[in-house]
Amino acid sequence: MSRLERIFVAGHRGMVGSAIARKLHERGDTAVIARTRSELDLADQAQVRDFFANEKIDRVYLAAAHVGGILANNTYPAEFIYQNIMIQTNIIHEAWRGGVEKLLFLGSSCIYPRLAPQPLTEDSLLTGVLEQTNEPYAIAKIAGIKLCESYNRQYGTDYRSVMPTNLYGIGDNYDAERSHVIPGLLRRFHEAKQNAAPEVVIWGTGKPMREFLYVDDMAEACLHVMDLSADTYQRNTQPMLSHINVGTGEDLTIRELATIIAEVIGYRGQIAFDSTKPDGAPRKVMDVSRLRNLGWRARTGLREGLALAYADFLASTRR
Ligand code: GDP
Numbered sequence: 001m002s003r004l005e006r007i008f009v010a011g012h013r014g015m016v017g018s019a020i021a022r023k024l025h026e027r028g029d030t031a032v033i034a035r036t037r038s039e040l041d042l043a044d045q046a047q048v049r050d051f052f053a054n055e056k057i058d059r060v061y062l063a064a065a066h067v068g069g070i071l072a073n074n075t076y077p078a079e080f081i082y083q084n085i086m087i088q089t090n091i092i093h094e095a096w097r098g099g100v101e102k103l104l105f106l107g108s109s110c111i112y113p114r115l116a117p118q119p120l121t122e123d124s125l126l127t128g129v130l131e132q133t134n135e136p137y138a139i140a141k142i143a144g145i146k147l148c149e150s151y152n153r154q155y156g157t158d159y160r161s162v163m164p165t166n167l168y169g170i171g172d173n174y175d176a177e178r179s180h181v182i183p184g185l186l187r188r189f190h191e192a193k194q195n196a197a198p199e200v201v202i203w204g205t206g207k208p209m210r211e212f213l214y215v216d217d218m219a220e221a222c223l224h225v226m227d228l229s230a231d232t233y234q235r236n237t238q239p240m241l242s243h244i245n246v247g248t249g250e251d252l253t254i255r256e257l258a259t260i261i262a263e264v265i266g267y268r269g270q271i272a273f274d275s276t277k278p279d280g281a282p283r284k285v286m287d288v289s290r291l292r293n294l295g296w297r298a299r300t301g302l303r304e305g306l307a308l309a310y311a312d313f314l315a316s317t318r319r
Contacts, residue, residue, distance in 0.1 A: 052098030
């Protein structure tokens with residue numbers, strides 16, 4: 001019997017990593033390797049080197065990252081640039097040293113310039129100035145893409161990068177301050193409903209536009225992109241462009257999002273806006289034609305996904 005492929009999911013306790021690990025377990029045709037932070041500190045080069053030297057890993061999903069919402073990025077920039085550069089550099093370099101041929105690096109739509117033409121196409125990378133609130137995080141993610149490209153060019157590896165739009169869903173971080181907008185608002189509207197509060201305050205003006213993708217769809221997209229043959233992937237990828245957008249291609253305003261969340265939760269009070277808080281980029285919607293041409297599209301609608309996310313939030317309050 002041939003040996004099962006050994007797949008390392010880095011970040012398997014995070015929202016995306018855990019969804020990827022669930023999908024791989026469902027398939028059941030590979031050995032999923034995972035380590036908690038106390039078992040393997042991904043920011044420690046020596047530990048990562050030993051891990052790859054000993055574990056004979058075939059493929060890597062690099063879903064480990066230091067992540068957070070607009071306020072966390074704006075408040076703790078050093079953490080965001082340092083942690084992410086360390087984690088991805090250690091994994092990509094030591095994976096290559098350890099003979100890993102295929103790796104999928106997870107980036108973010110914030111790698112694109114703040115005022116890039118919308119929808120965002122892959123080739124707008126490095127054509128303009130980044131959004132300030134999350135520039136350190138974006139710079140780290142751009143470095144990750146360029147690490148993958150450079151190792152492919154110099155060492156002949158097949159390291160690909162996926163750039164997800166804003167993600168939400170099972171396993172999200174529901175912290176009031178550090179979270180992204182969907183988990184943050186799920187908590188605030190839920191608490192307002194419980195306390196019969198007359199209004200919920202939303203950060204910023206409510207005018208920015210965002211696109212949202214349910215995390216299980218993201219995990220499926222990751223497996224899809226990883227499994228494409230090198231020929232297929234290259235055919236639809238411009239030379240030297242190793243990254244590909246993942247999203248729904250549809251966006252809405254933060255005000256519209258807040259209204260839908262209020263409906264999903266059953267909150268009937270007012271929505272107010274705190275314009276002393278930052279808006280971030282005015283709009284971020286992905287051009288997803290490249291991924292569609294490669295045979296994948298998102299399945300979960302926003303209302304359906306928000307209902308699933310709210311159920312997960314409720315479960316998290318009981319955990
Ligand atoms: P971004 O896409 O990097 O800006 O990440 P976020 O998900 O943190 O924020 C998206 C937008 O939602 C920004 O315009 C925020 O100002 C706005 N927003 C409104 N209320 C909240 C909230 O409670 N938490 C967060 N994180 N953002 C909020």
